[in-house]
Amino acid sequence: MRVLGVDPGLTRCGLGVVDGRPGRAVMVAVGVVRTPSGGDPGERLVFLERELDAWLARFEPEVVAVERVFADTNITTVMTTAHATAIALLTATKRGIPVVFHTPTEVKAAVTGSGRADKSQVTAMVTRILGLDVAPRPADAADALALAICHAWRGAAEARLAALAARVPR
Amino acid sequence: MRVLGVDPGLTRCGLGVVDGRPGRAVMVAVGVVRTPSGGDPGERLVFLERELDAWLARFEPEVVAVERVFADTNITTVMTTAHATAIALLTATKRGIPVVFHTPTEVKAAVTGSGRADKSQVTAMVTRILGLDVAPRPADAADALALAICHAWRGAAEARLAALAARVPR
Numbered sequence: 001m002r003v004l005g006v007d008p009g010l011t012r013c014g015l016g017v018v019d020g021r022p023g024r025a026v027m028v029a030v031g032v033v034r035t036p037s038g039g040d041p042g043e044r045l046v047f048l049e050r051e052l053d054a055w056l057a058r059f060e061p062e063v064v065a066v067e068r069v070f071a072d073t074n075i076t077t078v079m080t081t082a083h084a085t086a087i088a089l090l091t092a093t094k095r096g097i098p099v100v101f102h103t104p105t106e107v108k109a110a111v112t113g114s115g116r117a118d119k120s121q122v123t124a125m126v127t128r129i130l131g132l133d134v135a136p137r138p139a140d141a142a143d144a145l146a147l148a149i150c151h152a153w154r155g156a157a158e159a160r161l162a163a164l165a166a167r168v169p170r
Numbered sequence: 171m172r173v174l175g176v177d178p179g180l181t182r183c184g185l186g187v188v189d190g191r192p193g194r195a196v197m198v199a200v201g202v203v204r205t206p207s208g209g210d211p212g213e214r215l216v217f218l219e220r221e222l223d224a225w226l227a228r229f230e231p232e233v234v235a236v237e238r239v240f241a242d243t244n245i246t247t248v249m250t251t252a253h254a255t256a257i258a259l260l261t262a263t264k265r266g267i268p269v270v271f272h273t274p275t276e277v278k279a280a281v282t283g284s285g286r287a288d289k290s291q292v293t294a295m296v297t298r299i300l301g302l303d304v305a306p307r308p309a310d311a312a313d314a315l316a317l318a319i320c321h322a323w324r325g326a327a328e329a330r331l332a333a334l335a336a337r338v339p340r
Contacts (some may be wrong), residue, residue, distance in 0.1 A: 042259040045256055046260060046263050046264055049260060075240065078252075082249050083253075083256035083259070085249075086252070086253035086254075089212040090216060090260075093212025093215065093216050099211070
């Protein structure tokens with residue numbers, strides 16, 4: 001299963017593409033889309049849309065996994081993150097690619113075994129799972145890869161359970 | 171000055187087009203875009219984008235005025251409102267139309283004289299200012315018209331002040 005993980009943001013939007021099945025994951029691509037924090041809000045969204053769409057066209061993920069954002073102490077950050085999330089939803093849907101959401105706790109638990117792992121632990125485990133020589137930087141890129149791994153593992157397990165359930169006589 | 175006011179939302183997105191200058195305002199169009207609250211989040215955004223773009227193409231506003239959303243007790247509402255706001259920003263920017271934001275307090279003050287007016291007072295004043303026989307319904311439609319009036323009045327006054335300031339010798 002090929003998953004594009006998106007750590008949504010306007011200043012930095014982490015993107016990571018992973019081919020994975022439970023217990024296995026291979027990195028296909030990683031990157032960060034940056035838009036200037038002082039830039040026109042609309043122009044930032046247009047730029048992000050173009051970049052995201054280019055990633056979808058180039059890597060053809062089966063699913064897009066986006067971090068589910070909750071309230072934050074910084075309302076501006078919540079808003080720009082929500083705007084970036086909307087762009088991810090829009091571009092993927094237009095290409096017929098399903099979008100799933102995972103909470104930070106789910107992602108941390110999937111890659112480190114603990115929902116309370118810190119950023120450095122997540123980055124270290126992502127580096128190890130993907131067999132990378134160097135840790136992905138910045139943290140947004142590592143988070144995007146962690147999201148993709150989380151969904152590739154959870155999504156595959158859920159699909160298997162659904163298939164098994166379908167075979168049980170009722 | 172022709173302004174499209176947008177009261178952003180996914181379940182109901184109010185739209186109102188007004189031709190106005192300080193003290194005067196004529197309604198050009200009003201409507202509400204609705205998407206099913208249980209629908210796929212991505213499909214809802216795609217639908218809203220199409221509708222908004224159709225309004226921009228049809229009415230050719232000079233400016234789009236969007237309500238600035240603040241924190242709410244309901245985080246889900248804040249998020250879907252922020253998603254709708256992102257779609258408004260994106261579609262207008264792609265057409266080269268500037269987007270401005272006004273707070274609910276600014277809008278209420280502009281049309282009623284008081285930043286603490288309630289919804290029914292805003293609707294009543296919008297109906298009177300635009301010389302309508304019937305009050306616009308639902309409230310989202312009236313709010314969108316109020317936003318457009320607010321910006322037509324404030325924007326024109328600000329442009330006049332800027333023009334005057336430019337004539338002052340330095």
